[in-house]
Amino acid sequence: MLQRLQDIAVRTRLVERRLGAELGVNGTDLHAMEHLSTDGALTARELADRLQVSTAAGTQIVDRLERAGHASRRPHATDRRKILVTPSAASVAAATEFLRPLLDELEAAVGALGDQERGAVESFLDTVVAIYDRHTTSAPEGVT
Numbered sequence: 001m002l003q004r005l006q007d008i009a010v011r012t013r014l015v016e017r018r019l020g021a022e023l024g025v026n027g028t029d030l031h032a033m034e035h036l037s038t039d040g041a042l043t044a045r046e047l048a049d050r051l052q053v054s055t056a057a058g059t060q061i062v063d064r065l066e067r068a069g070h071a072s073r074r075p076h077a078t079d080r081r082k083i084l085v086t087p088s089a090a091s092v093a094a095a096t097e098f099l100r101p102l103l104d105e106l107e108a109a110v111g112a113l114g115d116q117e118r119g120a121v122e123s124f125l126d127t128v129v130a131i132y133d134r135h136t137t138s139a140p141e142g143v144t
Contacts, residue, residue, distance in 0.1 A: 005128065015102065022098050023091065024068060028053075032061050033070055036087035037095065041074075043082050 020030040028051065035050045036042060042050070048058025062085050065071035070091040076082035113121065 015099075019095060019098055023070065023094060025065070025070065029061055029064055029068075029070075032065060033087060033091065033095070036071060036085060037092050041084040041086040043076075044085055047085060 016027065016030060020027055023030065023033070025033065032047055032051060035047060039050075044058045044062045045055055047062065048055050051058065051061070053061070062071060062073070065085075066073065070088050071085050072088065073083045073085055076084050110118065
């Protein structure tokens with residue numbers, strides 16, 4: 001079973017690399033896009049914090065994403081001092097289109113499980129997530 005978990009981790013990284021290549025971004029920029037797509041508009045500082053990089057590095061990431069058309073900067077609605085980074089709708093749609101077949105197949109695999117099987121798998125995966133959380137909550141600075 002541990003080998004299967006390792007297999008999933010390796011394949012997840014392969015999918016991320018393929019998606020990054022499809023979008024023309026490196027791994028760090030792809031993770032930034034994931035945060036923007038999931039969390040919505042963020043300041044460059046908030047994005048840097050989520051990526052565990054310096055504010056300067058966060059600004060460089062936003063600059064690259066903006067140049068590539070994957071994100072844009074806009075003023076904050078209520079705080080004139082802040083600038084928000086928003087994901088490009090076209091980039092979010094492209095990532096979703098790329099991932100849709102994979103997600104559909106995973107959804108079908110989950111749907112094929114009986115209630116008891118689904119409960120056992122969910123419980124196991126919850127445990128795996130909790131283990132990972134315990135080992136990543138104090139990640140060294142700059143590790144994403």
